[in-house]
Amino acid sequence: MVAYPADVIAELERKANLIRSHIIRMTRAAGSGHPGGSLSSTDLLSALFFKVMNHRPSDPFWDDRDRFVLSKGHAAPAYYATLAESGYFPIEELMTLRKLNTRLQGHPSMNKLPGVEMSTGSLGQGLSVANGMGLAAKLDRKTYRIYCICGDGEMQSGQIWEAAMLGAHFELDNVTAFVDRNMLQIDGPTEKIMSIEPLADKWKAFGWNVIEIDGHDMRQILDACDRAKDTRSKPTMVIAHTVKGKGVSFMENALSFHGKTPNDEEAKKALRELGEDQ
Template identity: 60%
Template sequence: MSRSELRKRIEEKSLILRRDIIRMTGEAGSGHPGGSLSAADIVSTLYFYQLRHRPAEPKWRERDRFVLSKGHVAPVLYAALAESGYFSRDILWTLRKMGSILQGHPDMKKVPGVEISSGSLGQGLAVANGIALGGKLDQLDYRVYVLIGDGESQEGIVWEAAMFAAHYKLDNVTAILDYNGLQIDGTVSEVMEIRPIVDKWRAFGWHVIEIDGHNVLAIIDAFAEANTIKEKPTMIVAHTVKGKGVSFMENAIDFHGKAPTKEQMKEALKELGEVDC
């Protein structure tokens, strides 16, 4: 497959994820669409290109693992899992409803394909390190991918885990920072500056790659580069746009933790090319 065909194929999947995110949060009446949309191209490239996984066998021992540390963007993960075939797409519309397996934040005991329950920020990288250690102990060559938020990077445990991964030379860990620049109380720079973020990760002993987090070919290339790095974990700093793909949600802080209204849902789905909405 040529690179342009590959790009087209992954972007088509990203579009499906974005529509699902809108519909899921719209139907639920709550949830976190902004960060789900900013992470959509990263998650899409993981599930529909990069990850070695078997949706029919979620506990396959040799699978690559994806840890969603910023658990509030559960909709993008659920959409990717459903589209991959881990569970029926019908379940997506039960998000956040009583009795649904799709809790507001991911629950590994309820959802096939969820590697760890998350939602409390900061904990995913340490979990990813543990999974990576397990892989090394078992001499399995799977890789562990972990998606971290920019606001989340204000949590102290992120840096404890950063130290740990470098200390134990966990080259099977690839972290991705969804750097959309917005958090609940304002811009990340206003609330609690995390820059110079690339220098910080380098100083912690990581290999760092900086990319446009909506360019799927750049994402693919970054994953490929990470695979070649030995004795060091890799951090991909992915510059993204919160709410990406829906004009009135882009860079709109309010859509961090607010679902679209029914009207907004229709409008957004139209923008995302859904015909029968």
């Protein structure tokens, strides 16, 4: 296990907090969007873009970059904020989310915004795409890696399990996927709507290297990525246990904030909690 220095961890946590504040401002300004699942994915995204992945924001199409697919496309606000903080486009542009003529579509569109590797939004499809990227990398004898974040609700769609089979069959050890296990989907708790447990056992049975972590603990996220890198001939599925709405007390585990944005009062309160109300 690599011992990451405390200042590296603290910086990632600071970035994640900043991204959370962007999510609040963006979704407030847009008046629609998905803050809950964006906040639960934030730490994963921060760890990936600010530490784990090799990428060059000034050269988004650099051949050897690591690839990222946001299968849960509705976490677009978190994704965009992370890309902007990485330097792919100006921070001010974040406030155009969902507005007419914006590059920041409600769900990510690869041909509109630099840094977006794949258009997503219709759930259950991103892992297949990540696998295709993994196969292409192997065919080209390239060593770049592919990262993918799925929602837990997505585990209900059949295509995910088709992709699970393919990833294991072709031994795609260059693919690291995460499931943002925040336990909630639009209509309610996943286990009430359509249970997906025992999730780890399922992925193991499908032939994946499975790692379970606290998806808000930077050290655990970084460690999982390191272990995935060291795993041969198996793709890795990181089950990241998260809290929907993480970081804002009244949004945490609140089903209502899956697809509802904070009003002015709530946004102010949220930013105060995040220490970003200036």
